Amino acid sequence: MLSCRVPEASGRGEPEQTMSAVLSFVGSQAFVGSHAFVGPDGREALGGRYLGPATVTRIGAATLEAELPTGERVNPRLALAFPFAPAEGDTLLVIGQGTGAESRYFVIGVIESTGQTALHFRGDVEVRADGGSLELHGEHGVMVHGRQIDIKTKRLEVLADKATEAFGSVMTRVRSLLSVHVGDSDMVVHGEWSNRSKRASVTSQEVVSINGKEVHLG
Numbered sequence: 521m522l523s524c525r526v527p528e529a530s531g532r533g534e535p536e537q538t539m540s541a542v543l544s545f546v547g548s549q550a551f552v553g554s555h556a557f558v559g560p561d562g563r564e565a566l567g568g569r570y571l572g573p574a575t576v577t578r579i580g581a582a583t584l585e586a587e588l589p590t591g592e593r594v595n596p597r598l599a600l601a602f603p604f605a606p607a608e609g610d611t612l613l614v615i616g617q618g619t620g621a622e623s624r625y626f627v628i629g630v631i632e633s634t635g636q637t638a639l640h641f642r643g644d645v646e647v648r649a650d651g652g653s654l655e656l657h658g659e660h661g662v663m664v665h666g667r668q669i670d671i672k673t674k675r676l677e678v679l680a681d682k683a684t685e686a687f688g689s690v691m692t693r694v695r696s697l698l699s700v701h702v703g704d705s706d707m708v709v710h711g712e713w714s715n716r717s718k719r720a721s722v723t724s725q726e727v728v729s730i731n732g733k734e735v736h737l738g
Contacts, residue, residue: 569616569617570588570614570615570616570617571613571614571615572588572613572614573589573611573612573613573614573631574587574589574594574596574612574613574614574625575587575609575610575611575612576606576609576610576612577593577608578608579606579607579608583595584596584597584598584606584627586612586614586625586627588614592619594614594616594623594625595623595625596612596614596616596625596626596627597625597626597627598626598627599626599627599628600627600628600629600630602637602639603637603638603639604633604636604637604638605635605637605638606627606630606633606635607633607634607635607636609634610630610632610634611630611631611633612627612629612630612631612633613627613628613629613630613631614626614627614628615628
């Protein structure tokens with residue numbers, strides 16, 4: 521129920537006026553009812569109007585089928601403020617009225633879903649956390665796709681139990697010291713291996729082995 525006091529434009533107070541209405545949109549038309557939308561028990565008394573959960577039973581190319589608690593199946597249209605791709609078994613919040621071919625229902629909320637939620641933007645998009653940090657969490661992973669990905673930072677830390685990298689070609693430039701600490705190292709080069717430096721030192725606590733058909737020194 522919505523209660524409000526409506527004064528005259530001249531400023532003279534009128535008696536309190538109470539307005540009880542429910543506004544709902546079906547297509548481009550709006551209807552005003554004297555009762556609120558309720559579940560299946562009172563739906564018949566309200567002329568087929570309904571506001572409540574519905575379970576997605578089928579996903580079509582351009583249609584969505586959902587089942588109401590009464591067992592009736594309707595084809596609601598998505599009317600969410602964000603792009604959403606429902607999946608079978610999802611529970612949606614729908615609103616509408618009518619039965620059969622004359623029924624009109626709209627999805628206005630998501631109660632429980634395994635479907636995909638997608639955010640699409642046109643043009644450049646910037647996500648900023650002023651005065652704080654920005655974290656992205658994915659229970660099953662995080663994927664980043666882009667024609668070009670640039671990372672600019674004063675400090676970069678990467679922690680992983682296992683890492684796999686695959687490149688067409690890699691060029692690395694280090695201005696100062698490159699320090700690598702590993703348990704064991706195994707390098708396979710399918711071609712020529714060349715190492716150039718002003719000075720070179722190889723130190724081993726045990727055995728140093730060089731095995732080749734020819735070994736040139738000097």
